[in-house]
Amino acid sequence: MPSATIVGVDHLPINHHLRPLYRVLAFLTGVYILVFGILGYVKSKGLETFAQPNDADLPRVLWLDANPAFSILSIVVGAVVVLAVIVGRNVDFYVNLLAGSVFLLASMAMMALLHTDLNYLGFTMATCIASMILGLIMFTAGLYGRVGSSEREAAAEAHRHGQTVTDH
Template sequence: MASHMPVNHSLRPLYRGLALLAGLFVLAFGLLGYLDSQGEPLLNQGDASALGLKTNPLFSYASIGAGAAVLLATLVGRNLDRFIDMWVGAGFLLVGTAMLALMHTDSNVLNFTMATCIVSYLIGSVLFTAGMYVKVGSAAKAVAEEKHRHGTA
């Protein structure tokens, strides 16, 4: 799979912009969730919410960390964003799946609802897709990748 990642894709700026917006959303959600859930237990399954999604202090802290990582990586670029976007995107997809399975149990440690699972899948999909298309390299590397992809190497 990794051997077929496009280098210097023509839509790279679009994907970087989408990753930046996703990072801003996650960071804003985390900060607003932190403000709304202050004073609650770390794993509380209460009524704290941010941007229309339920949260708790642990989920807010994790969102602040993930959002900051995506934003910083996107601003730095140089293939760091590719690495971070793919791992954080995969993390959002895995956490969304786990919380979907645990939603109506006492193990719902992140206070997820169905809406939170859907948003987690959307953010994960955007970040993972962006990670596949933001790879940069020399012009020679881009030409070699195109030849490899089209079987003319």
């Protein structure tokens, strides 16, 4: 009986030999985001929730500007990524793919909105670049983060090479 999967992930490896490295990178990325959020919230506490770089002097935290809204969002996302990596069991696979995609899309969207009144998270070009890098790390960790039984691993490997697997 086939298991439910996300469309398009059949070609991704299961139990990749570098998975521990990618888990560590995803964990460190989550910790960076979480620490940024906490420090950013503490340093930007007196500002308006959606303060923008041209309206206020945003505090610089870990090389990035922070407003309260972006800091709170970072705390939530960082905590989710860290918890997903700790839990493992393919939870990190899904969370890293999703979070990486969201970070990549958000960095491009915010780049388009940098000098507009819609820059609610107070992004600067440095923030867009950092979001792109963090998104790439998490997305890559997701690509190589799937785990499964040795039978599923063999079946996925055979599928990638165009072979059929028969059950005995």
